[in-house]
Amino acid sequence: MGELKLMKGNEALAEAAIRYGADAYFGYPITPQSEVIEYLSEQNPYERTGMVVLQAESEVAAINMIYAAGAAGKRVMTSSSSPGISLKQEGITYIAGAEIPCVYADVVRGGPGLGTIQPSQADYFQACKGGGHGDYHQIVLAPASVQEMADFVALGFDLAFQYRIATCILSDGAIGQMMEKVVLPDQKPRMTEEEIKAKYPWATTGRKRGTPHRIITSLDLDSNRMEQHNRHLQEKYKEIAEKETRFEEIQCDDAEYVIVAYGSSARIAQKTIQLGRAEGMKIGLLRPITLWPFPTKAIEALIAKGVKGFLSLELSCGQMIEDVKLACNGRAKAEHFGRVGGIIHTPEEVLEAMKKQIIGE
Amino acid sequence: MSEITLQDIIQPENLVYEKSKLLTDKRFHYCPGCGHGTVHRIIAEVIEELGIDEETIGIAPVGCAVMAYDYFDVDFQEAAHGRAPALATGIKRVWPNKVVFTYQGDGDLAAIGTAETIHACNRGENITMIFVNNGIYGMTGGQMAPTTLEGMKTATTPYGRKPQWEDGTPNNGFPLQITKLVAQLPGTRFVTRQAVYDAAKVRNCKKAIKKAFQNQMENKNGVNFVEIVSNCNSNWKMSAVDANKWLQENMLPVYPLGDIKDNFELINK
Numbered sequence: 001m002g003e004l005k006l007m008k009g010n011e012a013l014a015e016a017a018i019r020y021g022a023d024a025y026f027g028y029p030i031t032p033q034s035e036v037i038e039y040l041s042e043q044n045p046y047e048r049t050g051m052v053v054l055q056a057e058s059e060v061a062a063i064n065m066i067y068a069a070g071a072a073g074k075r076v077m078t079s080s081s082s083p084g085i086s087l088k089q090e091g092i093t094y095i096a097g098a099e100i101p102c103v104y105a106d107v108v109r110g111g112p113g114l115g116t117i118q119p120s121q122a123d124y125f126q127a128c129k130g131g132g133h134g135d136y137h138q139i140v141l142a143p144a145s146v147q148e149m150a151d152f153v154a155l156g157f158d159l160a161f162q163y164r165i166a167t168c169i170l171s172d173g174a175i176g177q178m179m180e181k182v183v184l185p186d187q188k189p190r191m192t193e194e195e196i197k198a199k200y201p202w203a204t205t206g207r208k209r210g211t212p213h214r215i216i217t218s219l220d221l222d223s224n225r226m227e228q229h230n231r232h233l234q235e236k237y238k239e240i241a242e243k244e245t246r247f248e249e250i251q252c253d254d255a256e257y258v259i260v261a262y263g264s265s266a267r268i269a270q271k272t273i274q275l276g277r278a279e280g281m282k283i284g285l286l287r288p289i290t291l292w293p294f295p296t297k298a299i300e301a302l303i304a305k306g307v308k309g310f311l312s313l314e315l316s317c318g319q320m321i322e323d324v325k326l327a328c329n330g331r332a333k334a335e336h337f338g339r340v341g342g343i344i345h346t347p348e349e350v351l352e353a354m355k356k357q358i359i360g361e
Numbered sequence: 362m363s364e365i366t367l368q369d370i371i372q373p374e375n376l377v378y379e380k381s382k383l384l385t386d387k388r389f390h391y392c393p394g395c396g397h398g399t400v401h402r403i404i405a406e407v408i409e410e411l412g413i414d415e416e417t418i419g420i421a422p423v424g425c426a427v428m429a430y431d432y433f434d435v436d437f438q439e440a441a442h443g444r445a446p447a448l449a450t451g452i453k454r455v456w457p458n459k460v461v462f463t464y465q466g467d468g469d470l471a472a473i474g475t476a477e478t479i480h481a482c483n484r485g486e487n488i489t490m491i492f493v494n495n496g497i498y499g500m501t502g503g504q505m506a507p508t509t510l511e512g513m514k515t516a517t518t519p520y521g522r523k524p525q526w527e528d529g530t531p532n533n534g535f536p537l538q539i540t541k542l543v544a545q546l547p548g549t550r551f552v553t554r555q556a557v558y559d560a561a562k563v564r565n566c567k568k569a570i571k572k573a574f575q576n577q578m579e580n581k582n583g584v585n586f587v588e589i590v591s592n593c594n595s596n597w598k599m600s601a602v603d604a605n606k607w608l609q610e611n612m613l614p615v616y617p618l619g620d621i622k623d624n625f626e627l628i629n630k
Contacts, residue, residue, distance in 0.1 A: 023455050052454045056447070057480035064444040064477070065451030071438050072418065074455040094441050193458075204436035204452075206416045206459055215430045217421075217439035 002183040009149040009176045010035035012184070013079065013105055013169070016153035018045045021188040023074035024052035026065040030084045031117040032173040033107035037079075049190055059084040063091030063104070070095070070102040071216040073196040073203030075157050079105035081173070082123050083114060085131075092166060093132025096233070097218025101160035103153065105169040107176035110315075110342045118342020119173030119264055124319035127170045128292040135230055137237045138166040139244065140291040142262035146180035154185065161200075163240055170291060172315065174264040174344065241293035248287040249298070251277070255284030257358050258302055260324050261313035262288050264344060269313055271347035276354065283354065286310075291320070299327035309333035309358035313350060316340060333358055381405035383414055387431045394601025396591030397425060399557040400493055401432055403567045404464070407574055408435060417460045418452055420445040424466035425499040443474020446481035449488045460577055462489040467508040468498045471539040475507075478543065482584045485548025489573045489585045492540070495593040496612060503596030507537035510615055515596070536615055540588045544622045550583025551576055552622040556590045558605040562618075569620075583625060590616045 007015065014036045017025060027037040037055060045051035056062035062078050069076040080088060085106045095102060106127060110120035125131075127140045139159050141152045149171060156167035197205055207213040220226045251273055252258060261269040266287040276283040286302065288295050299310065309332055312321035321336035328334045337353035339345045383405040391397045408414050414435050421429040423442035430437030440448045445463035453461045463470075470478050470492050481488065497515055498504040504517040512521040524535045544552040551573060555566035566589060573585035590612050594604035620628050 024451075026451065054450070054454060056450075057476055060444070061447040061450075061477055061480065064441060064447035065454070067444075068420070068438055068440075068448035068451030069455045072452045072456055072459075076451070076455070090441055091444075098439070204418050204438055205456070206414075206418060207434075207436045208415060213434050214436045215439070216437070217430060219427065219439055 002185060004181060004183055006179055007146060007182050008035055008179050009143070009146045009171060010107065011039045012146045012150040012182045013153060014039040014043070015184055016150035017077050018043060018049060018051055019185050019187050020154050020157055021049060021075065021190040022051055022077055022157070023190055024054070024069050024076045025078065026054050026056050026062040026069075026076065027078050028056050028059045028062050028080065028084060030059075030081045032109055032119075033079050033081050033105070033176050035176070036105070049187070051190070059087035060090060063088040063095075066102045066104065067091050067095050067098070067100055070100040071098065071204055073200040073205055075161070075191070077103045077105070077153070079107065081107045081109045082111050082120070085123065085126065089126075089132040092138070093134050093136060094218050095166050096132070096136035096138065097134065098216050099164040099233075100166070100216065101157075101164050103156040103160055103167045103169065105171055108170065108172045110340065116342040117173065119315060119344060120340065120342065121172055121263060121265060121315035122317070122319065122340065123170070124291065124314065124316060127168050128294070128323075136233060137240075137292055138168050139163070139240060140168045140170050142170050142289060142291050143175055144263050144266045144287060145175070146178065146182045149175060150182050150184060159244060163236060164202075165236070165240070170263070172263050244290060245293045245295050245297070246289035247295035247298050248289060250285040250287065252284035252286060252302060254282050255302070255307055256282040257309050257311070257354060258284045258286050258307050259311045259313050259350070259354065260286045260288070260299070260320065262291060262320070265313045265315060268345055268347055268350060272350040272354070275347055275351050281354075281359065294323045294327070296323070296327040299324065303328065303332045307332060309335070311350075311354050311358050312336045313345070314338040315344065381409050383409045383434045385432055385434050389432065390428065391425065392595045394592070394594045394604060395425070396495070396557045396589065397493060399563060400491065400566075400589055400591070401429065403557070403563065403570055404462075404491065405433060407567065407571045411571070411574055411578060413460045413574070413578060416458070417462070418456070420448045420461070420463040422463070422465040422469040424469045426464055426466060426493070427500065429464050443469050443472070444477055445469065446474065446477040446486070446488070446490065449490075450481050450484070450486050453486055453488050457487070460489070460574060462491060462574070464491045465493070466499070467492070467494045467496065467506040471507040471537050475539070478539065479546070482543040482586065483546045483548045485550075485583045487577055487580065487582050489577050490587070491570065491573075492586065492588045493591050494588055494616065495591045496536075497593045497596050499593050499596055503593070505533060507539070508616075510536055510611055540586065540616075540621060543584070543586055544627060547625070548584055549586055549622060550581060550625055551585040551620075553586070553620045554588040554590060554616060554618050556608070556613075556618055558592070558608055588616070590618065
């Protein structure tokens with residue numbers, strides 16, 4: 001079972017897509033995630049599994065290729081980094097409206113604008129709070145290791161097709177670029193035409209004579225139907241929030257203070273916990289694995305267990321902190337600490353922030 | 362002697378024409394006199410005659426034909442504005458055994474979707490593109506399109522489209538010859554310009570559209586691109602009859618009819 005390799009996060013993501021039996025990748029190069037399309041092009045997955053790889057003329061075109069191929073029942077993926085993801089927002093909101101399953105990775109870099117090619121977590125709002133227009137959500141998975149870059153491809157596709165929703169793998173430049181050991185899954189076969197037609201009757205695969213034609217659209221000019229459609233989407237989001245919220249707790253059992261951090265920040269936080277515990281402080285880590293849905297109930301449970309304060313640790317000026325504060329709802333202290341511009345916090349400065357902002361004198 | 366009623370005439374033995382089975386009973390929202398209805402009918406007839414309705418996936422644009430998916434009894438996807446060629450690429454690459462076509466207007470294909478158009482054509486995607494050019498934005502109420510003629514009045518060129526000012530500084534730009542442009546690309550197999558304003562033109566147009574689908578069915582590589590010079594009597598602010606006359610007198614000198622490229626070879630005229 002599985003194969004042990006040393007790989008970059010971006011490469012692990014690409015390899016996992018081939019092994020999952022994905023049908024296509026449509027992308028456009030942008031630092032720090034160009035390894036995804038380079039690896040796929042080098043691997044020639046069309047020879048291995050029949051998987052299509054295409055470099056599109058733009059991120060806009062790539063996400064619209066995803067829209068169409070996903071709407072035709074295929075497992076398709078794209079990836080980009082922050083400025084490119086901004087361009088993809090048009091397609092992402094259409095995907096939400098038309099309920100098309102797909103997976104895309106955002107290997108986040110610093111902004112705003114062209115910003116920097118260094119790692120960042122400043123696109124939490126974009127991924128979790130909308131990004132495009134309209135009332136919608138997408139499932140947001142936050143990998144904290146190269147292993148999770150690979151694992152979340154399969155999880156992302158499974159969730160995407162179960163709920164007919166986009167799954168965003170919200171990574172960052174550090175996780176995408178760093179090399180680690182990764183256990184890759186065995187190769188799965190791609191689905192056949194018969195399997196796709198049987199499993200996804202909504203997909204536009206060519207309608208059978210005597211059966212209604214399928215229409216994939218996000219448009220409806222009838223206000224009553226459009227309201228119903230929006231209500232239906234909200235019901236779906238509610239169900240996902242109830243069933244699919246994922247998180248990891250590290251040393252939270254006896255914790256009085258908890259760092260909330262995902263991705264690269266969660267890696268730093270683990271070292272901070274060691275440093276803090278060595279000084280006798282009872283610090284734990286809550287690592288959201290799904291950023292949307294956010295693990296609100298996990299924070300509530302920690303407060304009920306006696307946690308007095310939360311430090312939202314982010315490579316941003318303070319985005320996830322809003323969800324941490326909403327979860328605390330005044331019942332516990334919640335503060336933000338972050339570095340930006342491509343700088344990654346040191347475990348020591350995080351501990352200092354914890355002492356100063358949360359624990360106090 | 363009693364008068365002959367409509368019911369007396371509508372009898373099976375008098376049948377000379379019927380609606381394609383692949384057009385739904387949904388009532389067209391198109392303005393009376395508009396060319397879209399005729400183009401829809403031709404496409405439906407062609408798909409029916411070729412027997413490819415179980416393999417065909419259509420892509421609707423943003424524009425007047427945004428709800429084309431309601432009128433064709435085949436699977437359909439609605440694209441974001443201008444992105445239809447990217448959608449067609451996405452489908453055709455993962456379902457090479459299906460027949461994929463886009464249906465787009467001039468604003469969709471030649472303004473906001475220019476990049477998608479050029480690159481799908483340049484890659485030589487094995488798809489069919491139907492391009493209805495009436496030189497104006499219809500759905501949004503008659504604004505300038507990339508194909509609007511010089512001097513033509515629209516809601517955003519109320520004094521007439523003026524490509525440049527007198528001293529040569531740029532203004533509204535020139536009518537975009539997008540069909541000529543895509544014909545220059547090595548990825549286009551068949552490029553033609555048609556019209557539907559009279560019976561003869563409808564017949565020619567149908568032949569061209571049929572070929573554009575047949576090429577794809579036969580797995581002949583390359584884009585099949587059919588422009589249809591059409592009217593917009595509502596936004597041209599003319600009667601349907603006058604609009605068709607105006608089309609012949611003004612549109613056709615700029616957008617002359619006929620095949621432009623066949624089997625990857627440009628046709629010299």
